[in-house]
Amino acid sequence: MRIVIAGMGKLGTMVARTLVSEMHDVTVIDMDSAPLEKLEDLDVLPIKGNAVSIDTLEEADVKHADILISTMRSDECNMLCCIFAKQVGAKYTVARIREPEYLKSMSFVTQELQINYVANPERATAREISRMLRLPFATSGIETFAKGLVEMVEMRVVGDEPFVGKPIADVFKDRQSSSKVLFCGVRRGSESIIPKGDTVIQAGDSVFVTADYASLTTYLRNLGKNSKAARDVIIVGGSRTAYYLADTLNQSGVKTKLIEINQERALYLDEMLEDTTVICADGTDQQLLLSEGLRNTDAFITLTDRDEENLMAGLYATKVCKGRVIVKNSRTSYSGLLSEMGLDSIISPTQIACNIMLRAVRTRIAGEQSGVERIYKIMDGQAEAIEFLVPENADYIGIPLARLTVDADSLVAVIVRGTKVVVPFGSDTVEKGDHVVIMTKRTGLTNLNEVIKA
Amino acid sequence: MNKSLVFSTVGRLMLVVPVLFVPCLIVSLLYADGHALVFLAGICISLAVALPVALLVKPESKQMYTRDGMAIAGLSWILMSVLGALPLVISGICNYIDAFFEIASGFTTTGATIMRDIASLPPSMSFLRCFTHWLGGMGVLVLTTAILPSPNGAGASLAKAESSGPSFSKLLPKVGDNSKLLYLIYTALTLLLVIALKICGMNLFESILHALSTAGTGGFSNQAQSILDYHSTAIDLVISVFMLLFGINFALYFRLLAKEYKTAFKNEEFYLYVGLSAVSVLIIALNIRNLVGGFFPALEHSLFQVGAIISTTGFASADFNTWPNLSKIIILLLMLFGSCAGSTAGGLKLIRVLLLFKLAKREIGKSFAPRKVKVIKLDAKSVPEDLLNRIAVYFFIYIAVIILGVLTLAVSGCTVGESISGAVSCVSNIGPAFERLGPMENYAWLPPVTKIILSLLMIAGRLEIYPLLILFFPSAWRKS
Known part of the structure; x- marks a missing residue:
C-alpha cells in the first residue's frame, strides 16, 4: 500500500512509524528538514516541501498513492492538502480536523470536499475519557462496535471472581445473566488467547468482555466490580478536549465543573457549554481544588496543554480524591513510570489520534474489496x-x-x-x-x- | 556504537565473498584453466571465517543508527578485500599484500593493478577482478539491502553508508525496493554494453569482462595494454559512451523510465558533467592533434580518455603519459572532480564542486556587501546551510586524505608528479596516474607498506571517507 503522510509532528511521526512496521511504502512530507532528519532510522521517503502545493504533492508521487494522511498543524492546510491530493489522484484521504466550528459542518467537509475520513483527536480523546467514566472497571482497550451498540472492555482478573479456574463452557452454563456477555479475548503475560470452551481463566489475566452496555454493567455489578458511572466530574484546563468532554458528559447528564485559568477562554467556554460550571482559576492550586470539591468528586480529569501541570495536579489528586483520576500526558514513553507513581489512567491524545487514523487506514486497506466495516x-x-x-x-x-x-x-x-x-x-x-x-x-x-x- | 550488531552484520555481509567466488569457479570450470580448486578453497575458507561470526554473534539490540551503518561499511569493505584476495594468494599468482591491493582496487573500482603480466592471467582470475568492479560499483551493501529484508532502519543506514554523494536520497519509499531498482537499471545497462561490444567484434567472454569493468567504472581489463590492444574505433567509441553513461546519477535513468522528463533534466549537476566533459575533450583534442596525426584521431583518443578519467574508470586507449602538460593537467583535475553523485563513479563528485563554487561566489559577494542575504539554490531548490557546511568540510578532508597519499608515495621513492597523480588517482578511484604509475605501467614496484596504505585510501575514497575514518576513532567504539 502506498501511503503519503503530510506533516511530521508528533502524530504524523507516530503514524509513520506504525505504518512502516506494517510494511507499507511510506512517503513523508514536511516543511522543515529537522523532523525529517529525526526519521533517519525509518525506512520512508522523506520529502521537504509544502504539502499544500501541487509541486510537492507530485514530487511525493501522490498520483499513485492509495492513501494520503494530512496531519499538519492547521485544519485549513489539512483540508486543502486533501482536496489537492484528490485532484492529483490520491484514492483515499484522511485529514486531521480539530476546530469545533469545522466539526459542525462535517458532512459538508466529507461530501463536498471529498475528504474520506476526518479524524478529530480532541473529540476522540473526549469520547475515550467519557467511556472510561461510564465503565470505570475497565482498565483500557474500550472499543465500540456497530455504531456504539456493542462495547468491548478489558478487565483485570483479581482472582476472587467466580469464573476463575473453571473452563469457560462451565461458567456460562450455570449463570443466567452471563448468557448476555462473552469473553472474546484473554491476555496472559505477553501471550494472547482467543478463548474456547475449554479455556480456563487464571488470576492475573486480562479478559476482554463484549456485550451491549446494559448487559455489561449488570454483569459486572453482579461480579462485585465497581460499575457505578461517574455523576460528578471536575475538569482542569479549558482545552479543546475539555470542551468536547464537557459537552459529551453534559449530554448524558453528568454534572461537570471546568477550571480554566484564562479569563477570556473561560468566558468563551461558559458561552459554549450551557450546563457546565466554568471557574476561572489556577487548576494546580491545591486550596482551590479542595474548595471546589476535589475530595468527593467522582472523577478528576486534567486536560491542560502542559503535561507537567497535568501530572502535578493529577498526583496531588490521587492523594486526596476518592474518585477516579485521569491525566492527559502526550509523552507516551513515560506511562510506565507514571503508573508506578499511582497514576494509571493516563490518556494520550497523540496515541488516540494515531489509533483512529490507523483504524481508518486499516479498514480502508481491508475493506477495499470486501465486507470489512472496521x-x-x-x-x-x-x-x-x-x-x-x-x-x-x-x-x-x-x-x-x-x-x-x-x-x-x-x-x-x-x-x-x-x-x-x-x-x-x-x-x-x-x-x-x-x-x-x-x-x-x-x-x-x-x-x-x-x-x-x- | 552497537558493537555486537556491527560484528554480526559484518559477518553476514562477508557471506557475499563466497557467493562472489561461485561464478569465478564456473568460469574456471568452463575454460578448464586449472583454478577450480583454488576457488573451492577460497569458498571454504571465507565461509569458515564469515559463518561463525554471522551465526554466533548475537546483537544486543537490532536498532541500527547511521554511525553503526558507517562502521559496518568501513569494516566490511576492508574484510571483503582481505577475503576476496584469497584466490590470488592460493593460486600463487601474487603475495597476500599484492592480492589485497588488487582486490581492494577491484571493489573500490579503482583499477590500479600490481599485475605485471595481465595477458597471461587465467580467465577465472580476470573474471574475479572484473566482477569485483561490478559489485563494488553499485555497492555490496546496497545489493544485500536489495535481497534481504531490512527491519529497524538497518537497510537505510547501510545503503546510506555506501552510496555516493553529499546527501542520500531515495527514489522509492522502501530502501529494499530502491536498491532493487538501482540494480535493475545497472544490470540492464551492463547487458546492453555486453551486446554492443559483441557487435563491435569482441568475443563474448571479453565483452562480459569489459562490460562489468565499465559498468562499475573500474578499469581492469584482461589485455596487457587495456583497450588500446583492440585497435578498434568502434570499441573505443562504445566504451567511451558507456563510461560517460555510468558516470551519470542513476536517478536520471529512473526519471526517464518513469517518463518524468521534466524532472529528469532539471539537474544542474548533469549539465556541468556534460559541459565539463565536452570542453575537456575539445581542449585535449586540439592539444594532442599533432601527436596522433590529425584532429579526428585526436578527438577519438581525447573522448575516450576524458570519459575514462571523469567517470573514474581508468581504461586506456592511448598512453596519456606522452601527452603535453596542458592535457595532463586537465586529466589530473578531472581525476579530482569525478562524476555525478549517485553514479558508480568515484572522485569528489561534481555536485560538491558545483556547490563549492556557489558557496565561494556567495562568500566573495559578502565581502563587499556584508549584509547581503543569499540562499544557495540547486535545481531551483534551496540547499540547507548545514549541507553546504558539510560539503566544505568534506572537501578539506578529501584534500587532507590525498595529501596523506602524496606523502606516502613521496617517501616510497616517487617523483613529484607520481606522488600527486598517484594519490589523487587512488583516492578518486581512477587507477592509472602519471609517469611510472601511468596507464601502461603498474603499481607492483611500490613497497608493501605503501600498497597497504594506498589500498586503505582507495576504500576511503570509495566510501567517501567517513565510514573508514570512524573506525580509527576510539570514541566511536564506545558503548552507546
Whole structure:
C-alpha cells in the first residue's frame, strides 16, 4: 500500500512509524528538514516541501498513492492538502480536523470536499475519557462496535471472581445473566488467547468482555466490580478536549465543573457549554481544588496543554480524591513510570489520534474489496477485532452456528441485527444484513467466508 | 556504537565473498584453466571465517543508527578485500599484500593493478577482478539491502553508508525496493554494453569482462595494454559512451523510465558533467592533434580518455603519459572532480564542486556587501546551510586524505608528479596516474607498506571517507 503522510509532528511521526512496521511504502512530507532528519532510522521517503502545493504533492508521487494522511498543524492546510491530493489522484484521504466550528459542518467537509475520513483527536480523546467514566472497571482497550451498540472492555482478573479456574463452557452454563456477555479475548503475560470452551481463566489475566452496555454493567455489578458511572466530574484546563468532554458528559447528564485559568477562554467556554460550571482559576492550586470539591468528586480529569501541570495536579489528586483520576500526558514513553507513581489512567491524545487514523487506514486497506466495516488491533496488535457486514447470498446464512465450521484461531463475538445485540450461542444463526464482530489472531482477513464455513 | 550488531552484520555481509567466488569457479570450470580448486578453497575458507561470526554473534539490540551503518561499511569493505584476495594468494599468482591491493582496487573500482603480466592471467582470475568492479560499483551493501529484508532502519543506514554523494536520497519509499531498482537499471545497462561490444567484434567472454569493468567504472581489463590492444574505433567509441553513461546519477535513468522528463533534466549537476566533459575533450583534442596525426584521431583518443578519467574508470586507449602538460593537467583535475553523485563513479563528485563554487561566489559577494542575504539554490531548490557546511568540510578532508597519499608515495621513492597523480588517482578511484604509475605501467614496484596504505585510501575514497575514518576513532567504539 502506498501511503503519503503530510506533516511530521508528533502524530504524523507516530503514524509513520506504525505504518512502516506494517510494511507499507511510506512517503513523508514536511516543511522543515529537522523532523525529517529525526526519521533517519525509518525506512520512508522523506520529502521537504509544502504539502499544500501541487509541486510537492507530485514530487511525493501522490498520483499513485492509495492513501494520503494530512496531519499538519492547521485544519485549513489539512483540508486543502486533501482536496489537492484528490485532484492529483490520491484514492483515499484522511485529514486531521480539530476546530469545533469545522466539526459542525462535517458532512459538508466529507461530501463536498471529498475528504474520506476526518479524524478529530480532541473529540476522540473526549469520547475515550467519557467511556472510561461510564465503565470505570475497565482498565483500557474500550472499543465500540456497530455504531456504539456493542462495547468491548478489558478487565483485570483479581482472582476472587467466580469464573476463575473453571473452563469457560462451565461458567456460562450455570449463570443466567452471563448468557448476555462473552469473553472474546484473554491476555496472559505477553501471550494472547482467543478463548474456547475449554479455556480456563487464571488470576492475573486480562479478559476482554463484549456485550451491549446494559448487559455489561449488570454483569459486572453482579461480579462485585465497581460499575457505578461517574455523576460528578471536575475538569482542569479549558482545552479543546475539555470542551468536547464537557459537552459529551453534559449530554448524558453528568454534572461537570471546568477550571480554566484564562479569563477570556473561560468566558468563551461558559458561552459554549450551557450546563457546565466554568471557574476561572489556577487548576494546580491545591486550596482551590479542595474548595471546589476535589475530595468527593467522582472523577478528576486534567486536560491542560502542559503535561507537567497535568501530572502535578493529577498526583496531588490521587492523594486526596476518592474518585477516579485521569491525566492527559502526550509523552507516551513515560506511562510506565507514571503508573508506578499511582497514576494509571493516563490518556494520550497523540496515541488516540494515531489509533483512529490507523483504524481508518486499516479498514480502508481491508475493506477495499470486501465486507470489512472496521478493524481494531487489540492486545498489542496480536489480535484483531473485525466487524463484517453479512452479504446477501453467503452460504452460511440461516444455519445454526453449532453446525458451521468456525476457524480455530477465530471467534464469533457478537452478532448485531438491527438494533438488537445477540451474544451468539450454538443455536443462533447469521442473517443477511447482520453486523458480525469476529475476534481473530489471523491477519489479513477480508471476508467472513474465511472464518465461517458451511 | 552497537558493537555486537556491527560484528554480526559484518559477518553476514562477508557471506557475499563466497557467493562472489561461485561464478569465478564456473568460469574456471568452463575454460578448464586449472583454478577450480583454488576457488573451492577460497569458498571454504571465507565461509569458515564469515559463518561463525554471522551465526554466533548475537546483537544486543537490532536498532541500527547511521554511525553503526558507517562502521559496518568501513569494516566490511576492508574484510571483503582481505577475503576476496584469497584466490590470488592460493593460486600463487601474487603475495597476500599484492592480492589485497588488487582486490581492494577491484571493489573500490579503482583499477590500479600490481599485475605485471595481465595477458597471461587465467580467465577465472580476470573474471574475479572484473566482477569485483561490478559489485563494488553499485555497492555490496546496497545489493544485500536489495535481497534481504531490512527491519529497524538497518537497510537505510547501510545503503546510506555506501552510496555516493553529499546527501542520500531515495527514489522509492522502501530502501529494499530502491536498491532493487538501482540494480535493475545497472544490470540492464551492463547487458546492453555486453551486446554492443559483441557487435563491435569482441568475443563474448571479453565483452562480459569489459562490460562489468565499465559498468562499475573500474578499469581492469584482461589485455596487457587495456583497450588500446583492440585497435578498434568502434570499441573505443562504445566504451567511451558507456563510461560517460555510468558516470551519470542513476536517478536520471529512473526519471526517464518513469517518463518524468521534466524532472529528469532539471539537474544542474548533469549539465556541468556534460559541459565539463565536452570542453575537456575539445581542449585535449586540439592539444594532442599533432601527436596522433590529425584532429579526428585526436578527438577519438581525447573522448575516450576524458570519459575514462571523469567517470573514474581508468581504461586506456592511448598512453596519456606522452601527452603535453596542458592535457595532463586537465586529466589530473578531472581525476579530482569525478562524476555525478549517485553514479558508480568515484572522485569528489561534481555536485560538491558545483556547490563549492556557489558557496565561494556567495562568500566573495559578502565581502563587499556584508549584509547581503543569499540562499544557495540547486535545481531551483534551496540547499540547507548545514549541507553546504558539510560539503566544505568534506572537501578539506578529501584534500587532507590525498595529501596523506602524496606523502606516502613521496617517501616510497616517487617523483613529484607520481606522488600527486598517484594519490589523487587512488583516492578518486581512477587507477592509472602519471609517469611510472601511468596507464601502461603498474603499481607492483611500490613497497608493501605503501600498497597497504594506498589500498586503505582507495576504500576511503570509495566510501567517501567517513565510514573508514570512524573506525580509527576510539570514541566511536564506545558503548552507546
